[in-house]
Amino acid sequence: MADQKIPYKIYLEEHEMPTSWYNVRADMKNKPAPLVNPGTHKPMTAEELGGVFCAELVQQEMDNDTPYIEIPEEIRNFYKMYRPSPLVRAYCLEEKLQTPAKIYYKFEGNNTSGSHKLNSAIAQAYYAKKQGLKGVTTETGAGQWGTALSMACSYLDLDCKVYMVKVSYEQKPFRREVMRTYGACVTPSPSDTTEVGRKILAEHPGTTGSLGCAISEAVEVAVSTPGYRYVLGSVLNQVLLHQSVIGLETKTAMDKYGIKPDIIIGCAGGGSNLGGLISPFMGEKLRGEADYRIIAVEPASCPSLTRGVFAYDFCDTGMVCPLAKMYTLGSDFIPAPNHAGGLRYHGMSPVLSQLYADGLMEAVSVPQTKVFEAAEQFARVEGILPAPESSHAIRVAIDEALKCKQTGEEKTILFGLTGTGYFDMVAYEKFHEGKMDDYVPTDEELQAYFDKLPKMD
Numbered sequence: 001m002a003d004q005k006i007p008y009k010i011y012l013e014e015h016e017m018p019t020s021w022y023n024v025r026a027d028m029k030n031k032p033a034p035l036v037n038p039g040t041h042k043p044m045t046a047e048e049l050g051g052v053f054c055a056e057l058v059q060q061e062m063d064n065d066t067p068y069i070e071i072p073e074e075i076r077n078f079y080k081m082y083r084p085s086p087l088v089r090a091y092c093l094e095e096k097l098q099t100p101a102k103i104y105y106k107f108e109g110n111n112t113s114g115s116h117k118l119n120s121a122i123a124q125a126y127y128a129k130k131q132g133l134k135g136v137t138t139e140t141g142a143g144q145w146g147t148a149l150s151m152a153c154s155y156l157d158l159d160c161k162v163y164m165v166k167v168s169y170e171q172k173p174f175r176r177e178v179m180r181t182y183g184a185c186v187t188p189s190p191s192d193t194t195e196v197g198r199k200i201l202a203e204h205p206g207t208t209g210s211l212g213c214a215i216s217e218a219v220e221v222a223v224s225t226p227g228y229r230y231v232l233g234s235v236l237n238q239v240l241l242h243q244s245v246i247g248l249e250t251k252t253a254m255d256k257y258g259i260k261p262d263i264i265i266g267c268a269g270g271g272s273n274l275g276g277l278i279s280p281f282m283g284e285k286l287r288g289e290a291d292y293r294i295i296a297v298e299p300a301s302c303p304s305l306t307r308g309v310f311a312y313d314f315c316d317t318g319m320v321c322p323l324a325k326m327y328t329l330g331s332d333f334i335p336a337p338n339h340a341g342g343l344r345y346h347g348m349s350p351v352l353s354q355l356y357a358d359g360l361m362e363a364v365s366v367p368q369t370k371v372f373e374a375a376e377q378f379a380r381v382e383g384i385l386p387a388p389e390s391s392h393a394i395r396v397a398i399d400e401a402l403k404c405k406q407t408g409e410e411k412t413i414l415f416g417l418t419g420t421g422y423f424d425m426v427a428y429e430k431f432h433e434g435k436m437d438d439y440v441p442t443d444e445e446l447q448a449y450f451d452k453l454p455k456m457d
Helices: 055-064 071-078 093-095 119-131 146-155 168-173 173-181 193-205 211-224 237-256 273-287 348-357 369-380 388-407 426-431 444-452
Strands: 020-022 069-070 086-088 102-107 135-140 160-165 185-189 228-231 261-265 293-299 308-313 323-328 360-366 412-417
Touching: 055 119, 055 146, 055 237, 069 146, 069 273, 069 348, 071 119, 093 102, 093 360, 093 369, 093 388, 119 135, 119 146, 119 237, 119 444, 135 211, 146 160, 146 168, 146 173, 160 168, 160 173, 160 211, 168 185, 173 185, 185 211, 185 293, 193 211, 211 228, 211 273, 211 293, 237 348, 237 412, 261 273, 273 293, 273 348, 293 388, 323 348, 360 388, 369 388, 369 426, 388 412
Parallel strands: 102 412, 135 160, 135 228, 160 185, 261 293, 261 412, 293 360
Antiparallel strands: 020 069, 086 102, 308 323
């Protein structure tokens, strides 16, 4: 079955690495709606955003028109530590499935943080350092983003304060210790160290937390501590911009061998991995140069695209952040403690939300046990233990390959393998021991959160 003209792993040369990030917003006819001040319901100004975010990142956040933004040389030099990352042909998985489909995955786990998050972490830390700041604050779900940011801050001698979703803090102690190894201060969220944390604990005693809770705490600390700013690992326009290196490298590698994907699949929590992977392909689609079927995969326990509403909502549970127009389950939605911590966010990137609303991509949700079945199947034949988040994309890639087996179609499938799962062994243990459930929120539960969405003028 293997086509020996295509190597198992396609590596780019150093000179083929992207020198600019691609801003897909420049090619979007319908731009993502601006962040809005929750008090005035007017678009946030650069000055207002500058109190929370680094100045250069604010400019990137608000720039809907510049298609390519140069990557500073210092960031490109850091990227060389682990980039370009390999594009892999999953020959063994194809053989196991006995499918005529050709399956490729872009592997982003070949760095210490174990995921794609380092692509944006080093950029945001660089701009914080350039601005002369003392440190940054952030949240993390499964821990990949916190690990990546702690590594970037250590490299640049910046202080790093991480609020880690409590359920992940307890489930993934080794991820927590990697962050501490890089010098970060890690606090389980919600905590009693912030005003908003104490309020959430009072309203939801015993809560396992959420990314929305952790964001609130990190923002509170950033705005109340001189010399600090808040940085975010997903959702925002600036993050998808930095993550475009994933898609740019992927497209260059595929073009090098004359490969054109029919289906592009990525896991979707806040949107950083998926947005980064699809960016140049979506650009072609927006410009009418090519067409692709693009599928976002989210957990059935936190289905923002497939069951959420497209509306303005707070980005955080404590309601201290700006309002973003996105597919949301409600800012105080606290999902079941599933093991894909990086996908436990109530909303979706405004960029991806707009693309989905415009019918330019699809979305599906999958139950947790089916995700781990796919993860185990992949690990046994491809030799990589995938992260639970990435395994959502693997699940649907396998499903699409099996459809090709039924129809005989030789489609080319591309998915993002965002990182490794070697710090997720508690999750694998739960799966193997039959202690993992597939909780799915009811329509009535979700409606209660929708009823609390901000009322816009």
